[in-house]
Each structure stands twice: as structure tokens, then as C-alpha cells.
Amino acid sequence: MNVVAACDAAALSSLLDTGWNPPATVVDEVAKIISDVRARGDGAVLEYARRFDGEGFDLAKLRVPIPMVDAARALVPAKIVSALELAQDRISRFQGRQRQPDIAFVEADGTRYGVQRRPLRSVAVYVPRLATLDILMGAVPAKLAGVPRVVVLSPGGAEPLSSTLLFACALCRVDELYAIGGAQAIAAAAFGTESLVPVDKIVGRGGIWTTEAKRQVFGRCGIDELAGPTEVLIVADDGANSEYVVGELLAQAERPGVTRLGVLSESRPLLEAVAQLLDSLDLRTLERHELVSDAIGNHCRLIAASSRDELFEVLNRLAPGYLCLQVRDASEYLGRIYAAGAIFVGDTTPVVSGEYLAGTSSVVPTAGTARYASSLSLGDFTRSFTLVENTAQRIANDAELLAALAELDGLPNHAQTARMRLEI
């Protein structure tokens, strides 16, 4: 593999997304699925689930009963139970620290102000096939925020959902579970069907179809962000361990969907070492080698920065969902990073920590959307209203200025509501 220069725009172009931008065929087909589900409800969901998830699907399999937690635990290997309970505990602690307090204050003239925060009333958590931890990533902060109705959507098809998934739902006090996926699941949750009461917000990561469906239903309900296919950027210095760097590339490379992989460094020797190690691997001997070979061969870049400034310029332009900092002085780097989803610091912190057990969210903004979006957190499950209560003195003092501003905007009836208060 070649090392490319950070200033080589053509070489970086495949890594540089300026936002969510799926192919037109996906956009159109997703629009059709949403419109079908909106018009025909369960009938359309059934049709698409059979087409995409398995011929054997039927509506009796749509809603899956969630067992009692102790009964569910008994069917899951002890090590997995421990791991899920540890993850639940760490997610709770990390998210719990992000609780935003209500605000209430009184100004000198007695006028009262406030911001009061409320849990959403209903949320759907999308969980891709074989991504049990995504239940915890969504449902733990949702329940911590106080959401009374938490729905999980996960593609089942004709197969029953796994015992682990059922245990995770029970552990997180999920209220409803539906064995559907893809754009049809997102449409059903947004618009409702005979079997599924619509929700106020849909969260979670998915593939390109699911993510595009979230984008299209936004407005009808809320969504968290556009968390599409996985991506990782490893920023490494000359002291980094090239085997760890390659390990991270291979790990993200095995996920389905178009992946963006990059190593960014001021150290040519480190990049050459990574290149050499990648070249020396017989990718065909690796697990999931077809996905890995495609991602490493087509979607991976080793990028040489000629200065620290250039390194940060490229890093922030790439705005990676996952960012590994395999550098000596990570805290100096942090101050200059503004666009990244989740950051993993040091040799001791592989991305897999954050994807499973660390407690930070694995649902991160991708495709360059970390320029403006953040990873899933407690705040995504709440909303707020503002409050103001004038004193008589405040409105008396303000009335003429309010009237002047309203009249400037051509709103005489607005002005009148201010002046009416002068007649008290």
C-alpha cells in the first residue's frame, strides 16, 4: 500500500465526505418503501420484510414478547451476561454524568425565567442484526432520561431473535420489541401501522437504507443523527505500535457497508511500517476476508502530514466517527480537534472498547457529519421548554420598546398586545 501526502486531494477524496450523500437509487427506493408503509401499513411491512429479511416472515412474528429478565438471563452464557451487565452499568454511569439540570432564575426587576427539561414520551431504538450492544446504547440512556415507552426494532426475518437480544431488551426494560429492519421498520415507527403505534423519535445506527430512511422521515418524528457505515481514523506518531494500528484497520474493515479507514501521521517511518505490515498479510487467510480485502484495498488511506497544522487540518476535515489517538501527548492533540465522534486514547484503548464495554456511545456521526453532530447521549432523549414571567414593572418598562420593534416589523397587532398592558 502506498503512503499518500495529506495535500493530495485526489488520494483523499474517497475518504472525504461532506455529509450524507447516498446514491439516488437508494434515495428513491427508500422513498417508495416509506410511502408504501404509510399508505398500506402492516401489509407493506410484511411484503418488504419477506423480500429483504426472509420469505418465512409473517405478521405473527412482528411483535416479539420480551421475557422477564431472570428467565432471559438463564438462556444466555454466563460470560455474555456479565459483559452485558458490565456494559449497562458503565453506560449508565457515563450517560448519568451528562444530565442537564433545569434552569430557574429571577432578574433584578423580579421577572422569572426558566428552562425545564422533559423526557420524550416514546422512542424507537434501531438495532442492526447481530448488534445486541446497540440495544444498550439506546435503551440505557432512554430509560435513564425517563422515557416511558422504549421500542426496539431489529431485523428478524423468519428466524427467531437471539436469546442474547431478548435478554438485553429485558435487562434494559425495553417496552416493545419488533422483529423488523430496514427502511420499512423506520417508516412503521414514524407513521405507525396497525401493529405499531408511532414514536416521537427514532435513534440508533444502521446501514445506508436505514439511515436514509431516518433522514426522510425526519420532521414527522425526531431522529438522533445520521450514523451510517462505520469509519475510523488512526492518528499515530513515531512511537505508535504498527500492529495495533493495523489491528484497528482490520477490525473496522470487517463491518459490512462502505467503510472509511485512514491512518494519519507526521511520521513517514510509522506509515511505511503500517504499509509493510498490511502488504505482508495474506488477507485471504483472515476471517471475513472478502469484506476486509475490499475495505483495505479500496477504502483505506495512509496519509502523511507534513506538519502538525496540516495534520489537524486533515483530521477536522475528515471528521471521523471513531478516532484513535496513538500518540504520546494526546492531551495536546485534543485541544485542536473539533470534529470527531468518539475518541480512543492510547495503546490500551482499542475501538472495540468503545463499541462494547467502555460506556461511551458507539452510535457516532459518520460521513463527515461530525462537523455538526455528536454521538448519542442522554440529551437526545429529552427536550425542553423555556419560561418567562414578566413582573408588572417589566412589562410597563418594555411595552413602548416592544411596540416600536413590532411596528418596525409591520406587526401592529403585536404592538397592540404590548400597549394593552399599559392600560392596567
Next chain:
Amino acid sequence: MNVVAACDAAALSSLLDTGWNPPATVVDEVAKIISDVRARGDGAVLEYARRFDGEGFDLAKLRVPIPMVDAARALVPAKIVSALELAQDRISRFQGRQRQPDIAFVEADGTRYGVQRRPLRSVAVYVPRLATLDILMGAVPAKLAGVPRVVVLSPGGAEPLSSTLLFACALCRVDELYAIGGAQAIAAAAFGTESLVPVDKIVGRGGIWTTEAKRQVFGRCGIDELAGPTEVLIVADDGANSEYVVGELLAQAERPGVTRLGVLSESRPLLEAVAQLLDSLDLRTLERHELVSDAIGNHCRLIAASSRDELFEVLNRLAPGYLCLQVRDASEYLGRIYAAGAIFVGDTTPVVSGEYLAGTSSVVPTAGTARYASSLSLGDFTRSFTLVENTAQRIANDAELLAALAELDGLPNHAQTARMRLEI
């Protein structure tokens, strides 16, 4: 005007939006405008600006120089200057209280966690014609958050922008001002043109075209929320002043675009008094009487709740952008409200206070989107990343569990990145 029962679903249907749902013609035409601007840049912007904002528009009028603040102040009436400076001060104080601190903590085993917040790099604030305060509503929190590039978009057409608007831009340290509006302005800010470098996020309220355009460009850049045409719900008890109630209805009724107006009360006598007062008005004698007559005649409902429970059920289902509480025991009401944008408490607090001078945001979620969205605030101008740095002990303890979880998900290369750490 008739009083309708809160349980009369048909009577309430015109007030009940379940989310943003514009006519298909608007959706299609907006998509065409966005695709044109994306493909042809300034040329398309020019064409649409001439068609929608005035034949005399040309590209030399697109970017408007922002004067120095003292020079701009000299051209604005003293009362307006005072009002805008007061608004700026109050918005700063209200938004400043909503700053979210960074988070950093260390767990017992030494593993470090963090959440670091960063200002966005560029934001566009959409400002409808004659809505100077909307500059402050967007630019004040943007600059308070530290956004280095704040762009204002406001439809100018062939006319020069007003001195007041220029002063507001200077006062708020706006960096760039463009005299364009509508879907073409949103498309230009999202995708960029020869004259306008694209921004990371677009905020602000607009009409149906602008709001639909924001929905469509979301993903390419961030947006705040879907703040469409105005709406107000007045919740009043038997002690409410019916003249104030009617004043609020007439004020919001004079805004262009489809408006949703409602009065909700357990007191039939209060609702009858409001009805009588409305019936006694000769709407033709009012200012802006065409807009007012249409809104009061077609989009206003007086709603009788048969119990306190029913009142809150309807209130939260309507999820009004603006909510007036003209009741004795407002604090008891607040505890049961979860879906509203901005709340105005008591006889002394007309909505116009919040639209201009109170300091709370007038950019609120509408069309029922207050079920999941909040009004514009400091947090809209920041984003965050999470941080985790394992100790050697943490990764050693976690590695086997991580590997087990990754293998359960069918991700052997993920498992390997954990196991590699055991070989240290």
C-alpha cells in the same frame, strides 16, 4: 365563533399536526430548486431570486457589506437602537446560563473519561424579511458559543436591506450577510456556490418553503429544527382576561402563512366571553385584516376541556410552539406539560415579549414537532466528542469479555484487537 369540546376530534383536526407535512407540490418544487442550485450555483440562485424576490436582483447585490457598528447605529432611530441592545443583552444572559460544561472523570481503576464540547466552525442564520430580531436570536448564541463564522441569509430582492438589519448584523458581529431568501438561500448555504462557502449548520425560522428546504438539505449540513409558520395556544382559567386572550390571537393571526391558534380552558364562561369578543370585532377594521380574518376564521379553535386531565392531554397533543398560561396556579400546570416550545406565564407576559425582548428564543418547534424538539439555544451551536483512555489494568480485565461480545456479533477481527492487548 363556536366553542368546541376537547374530545371533538374532527373540530381539533386542523390544529393537530403530527409533524412537518407540507404539500407534495412544495416538496417537489423545493427539491428542484435545491438540485438546480447544487448544479448551477450562483446562476440558479440569481434566477430564483429574480423570480421570487424581485426582477431587479442581480449578483452584485448578493453579498452585502456589513458596516462598522457605530456607523450603522447612527442610521437607526434611538428607540430601536435601545431596544436591540436591550434584546442582545437579555438574550446573552438567558443563553449564557445554558452553557454545558465539559466532563472529565477518572474511574476507580484509573480509566479516564471525558466529553469535550466545541463550537461549530460555521453557521448560517436564516432571517425572514422584516424579522430583524431573528438575527439576534441566531447570532447572539452563535457568537456566545464561539462560532468563528456566522452568516446571515435574508431575502432582499432589488431593495437594499434596511439600516436596522445592517445595524443588527454589526451589533451581533455577523461575519457575512447575503441578500437571498427561500429554498435557494438554504441550498446555497448547504452546498455552496461561487459566492458563498457552504456552512456546517443552518438555523432560524422561515416559511413553508424555507423550512422544507432545511429538511431536505439536512445530512449535507446540520439544521436546528423545523420552525415553520407561527402558532399559539392560550391556556386560560376562569380568572383570565378575555381581552388579553383575544389580543394574543389577533397578534399571531397577522403573521403570514397558515397559523394554528387555540384557546384551551376548563371554563366555558371564559371561552364564551372570548367567542363573544371575537364575534363583536369588525375584523375588516383591523390592521392586516385579510391575514387576520383568514386565520381567525379558519385556523382558530376555542376548546373546552371537561377536566384538568383532558386539558393536559390536549395541550401535550397539540404541542404548541408558543404557549400562554393565563391561569392562577401556573406552577401546578408546568409540572404536567411536556410538549411546548416557549411558555409565557401570566397576564403580564404577552407572546410579543418573547418574540422581541425577553431574551428567550422566538425560534421554536412548530407543527407538533415540540413532541421531540426544543427551541433554539446555545447547545445548537456546539457539538461534542467523547473520550476514553483505558489503563493497562482495565484493558487486561476487559479483553476476554470484549472478545466474547465481538465473537457473538460475528466480528473476529474486533475480538483480535482486544486479545492483542493481552500479549503486552
